[in-house]
Amino acid sequence: MHIGLIGGIGVAATVVYYQRLTAAAQALGGPLQLTISHGDVQTLIRNNLADNRDAQAKVYAKAIEQLAAAGADYVAITSLGGHFCFEETQAVSALPLISGVAPLDAYFQKRGIGTVGILGTKVVMKTGLYGQLRQTKAVALDDEIEHLAQSYQDLAVAGHCTDEKRALFMDAGARLVSDRGADAVVLAGTDLNLAFDGRATDYTVIDALDVHVDILARLATGHITLEQAMGKPDD
Numbered sequence: 405m406h407i408g409l410i411g412g413i414g415v416a417a418t419v420v421y422y423q424r425l426t427a428a429a430q431a432l433g434g435p436l437q438l439t440i441s442h443g444d445v446q447t448l449i450r451n452n453l454a455d456n457r458d459a460q461a462k463v464y465a466k467a468i469e470q471l472a473a474a475g476a477d478y479v480a481i482t483s484l485g486g487h488f489c490f491e492e493t494q495a496v497s498a499l500p501l502i503s504g505v506a507p508l509d510a511y512f513q514k515r516g517i518g519t520v521g522i523l524g525t526k527v528v529m530k531t532g533l534y535g536q537l538r539q540t541k542a543v544a545l546d547d548e549i550e551h552l553a554q555s556y557q558d559l560a561v562a563g564h565c566t567d568e569k570r571a572l573f574m575d576a577g578a579r580l581v582s583d584r585g586a587d588a589v590v591l592a593g594t595d596l597n598l599a600f601d602g603r604a605t606d607y608t609v610i611d612a613l614d615v616h617v618d619i620l621a622r623l624a625t626g627h628i629t630l631e632q633a634m635g636k637p638d639d
Contacts (some may be wrong), residue, residue, distance in 0.1 A: 406437040407624050408476025408499060410467045413483045414445045416563040417594035420613060421482045428621035436624055439474040441467040445561060448486055452527060457489035464489070465496045472498045478630060480504065480620055484592050484612055485525035485560075487534065502623070502633050504616035505536050508590070511615050512540040517587045519543060520610070521580025523573060524593035526553035533592055543584040545576055552576055556593050565598040573599040581607040 407425070411418030418440060429436035443463065451460035468479050478500045481487055487505050494501050512520060519541040522529050529549045532542030545552065555569055573596065577589040588608035591600060600609055623633040 405477040405624055405626070405630070406439065406475050407620055408468065408471030408474070408479040409438065409440045410443055410464055410471075410479060410481045410486070411440040412442040412445060413448045413481075413486050414560040414563055414595055416598055417560065417613075418442075418482050420594065420597050421480075421617065424614065424617045425621055425624075428617055429625055432621055432625040432627060434625060436621075437475075438624075439471055439476055441470045443467060448483070449557060449561075452485060452488055452525065455488070455527075457492045460486075460489045461492035461496055464493045465498070468493075468497050468499050478502055478623070478633075480616065483594050484533075485528055485594075488525075488527050490534075500630060500634060502616075502620060503635075504612060505533055506635055507615055507619060508533060508612060509537045509539050512537075512588075512610075517608075517610075519585055519587050521577065521584055521586030521589045522592050523552065523556070523576060523580075523589060523596055524591070525556060526550065528592045529553065533590075543580060543586055545579060545584065548576065556596065559598060560593070560595040563595075563598075570599045570603070574603065574605060577605065577607060577609065 426436060471479055480502045484504055522532060522542050522544050526549060529544040555572055559565055559569055580586040580589050588610050591611045594613050597611060619633050622628045
């Protein structure tokens with residue numbers, strides 16, 4: 405099946421999705437059909453901070469129409485922060501949307517992870533992944549959410565990570581484990597791979613992007629059905 409990605413939000417995150425999807429599809433025996441529609445990260449940031457869900461859903465809807473015209477069978481948003489208007493987008497989408505948030509609870513439970521520390525956008529940290537975790541407890545560094553969120557936003561816009569920001573996020577992850585009791589730290593901001601990728605830590609790090617990519621790649625190569633990818637039972 406043909407994947408449509410809403411990208412550009414930000415660019416570095418889109419590149420990682422592209423790299424990991426192609427690698428995952430190849431490992432599964434490919435082939436991979438993929439089209440990317442480029443979005444505007446500044447528009448997303450403004451709508452996210454204002455909680456303007458309908459406005460962002462309309463932006464996504466236009467991108468999805470482009471992807472449908474290009475032959476895509478389904479769509480994914482390449483930003484967990486960009487999932488803040490997922491339900492509103494579903495309502496106006498010309499194609500099925502594959503969530504990057506919905507599968508995480510089952511993923512954590514399967515691996516015996518009871519408490520996860522969250523790093524990502526302000527909304528993601530404050531809501532514990534939009535309140536979608538039912539079987540897993542989500543914790544954050546509550547007194548530092550504003551600073552961490554601004555640092556993450558700067559990282560996403562810049563598309564690269566300074567040594568200072570890397571140290572900030574890696575230390576935050578360590579304190580989520582030591583101070584807040586997290587069994588693992590979840591990179592719930594797609595661009596956080598810029599800070600953590602290839603770096604050794606003394607704690608377990610789960611990149612939510614990898615969970616999303618696995619589902620998309622298995623769907624693209626025919627290993628699961630669209631219904632399974634959307635968390636629905638097959639008829």
